[in-house]
Amino acid sequence: MKGMESTYATGHLRVSDAEREPVIARLQDAYAEGRLEHAEFDMRMHLAMTAKTRSDLAAVTRDLTPGPALPAAEGEPTGEERLAAALAHFGGYLTLFVAPLVLMLVYGRKSPYVRRHAAEAVNFQLTVLAVTILTFGVGALLYTITWVVAGVAAVHALVGQPFRYPWILRPVK
Numbered sequence: 001m002k003g004m005e006s007t008y009a010t011g012h013l014r015v016s017d018a019e020r021e022p023v024i025a026r027l028q029d030a031y032a033e034g035r036l037e038h039a040e041f042d043m044r045m046h047l048a049m050t051a052k053t054r055s056d057l058a059a060v061t062r063d064l065t066p067g068p069a070l071p072a073a074e075g076e077p078t079g080e081e082r083l084a085a086a087l088a089h090f091g092g093y094l095t096l097f098v099a100p101l102v103l104m105l106v107y108g109r110k111s112p113y114v115r116r117h118a119a120e121a122v123n124f125q126l127t128v129l130a131v132t133i134l135t136f137g138v139g140a141l142l143y144t145i146t147w148v149v150a151g152v153a154a155v156h157a158l159v160g161q162p163f164r165y166p167w168i169l170r171p172v173k
Contacts, residue, residue: 015057023048023057030064077113077160085117085157089150097125104172117157119172120165121150127168 027048031041044060051057077085084107091099104118128146132139149165156163 013054015051015054019054019057020048020051023051023061026061026064030061035064077111081107081111081113082158082160084111084114086154088114088118088121089154089157089163092121092125092150093147096129097122100125116162117153119170120163121153122172123170124150124153124165124168126171127165130169 024045027036027041027044030036031038036044048057048060051060084103088100088103091103100118100121104115104122108115108118124146128139128142131142153163153165
């Protein structure tokens with residue numbers, strides 16, 4: 001019995017509805033991504049719904065299997081990098097310079113984009129803290145303004161643009 005199973009190709013096994021569902025979902029995704037035209041999508045859906053064997057089903061999506069992720073263009077930040085950079089700016093709301101510093105140390109080696117934004121956020125928070133200390137607390141009024149400016153910086157980071165805070169000290173490069 002064991003010898004019979006090993007000689008029987010799995011591609012010739014009949015498919016179930018449960019095996020068709022991921023193929024149909026993949027076809028819908030490919031159509032939504034623009035990889036398939038409407039007529040081809042309809043034809044492939046019909047083939048998926050009427051497929052009898054695993055080989056028939058595999059043929060429907062053979063050219064749609066996802067390949068390796070394409071690297072981002074040189075200098076273009078990934079979504080993760082943009083989010084980390086935005087968090088560096090927003091992190092100053094509650095933690096002053098601590099969150100941006102942590103993000104700079106954690107992501108800075110992997111991403112120059114995150115490092116630049118996090119270093120800018122650290123410098124900004126350190127400058128505001130120094131002004132607050134040197135003015136014996138009067139500079140604390142600046143913190144309401146810093147929320148707006150940090151928000152603008154975070155939006156720039158999210159859309160992949162550089163941002164430099166005006167009028168700050170830059171001890172961290």
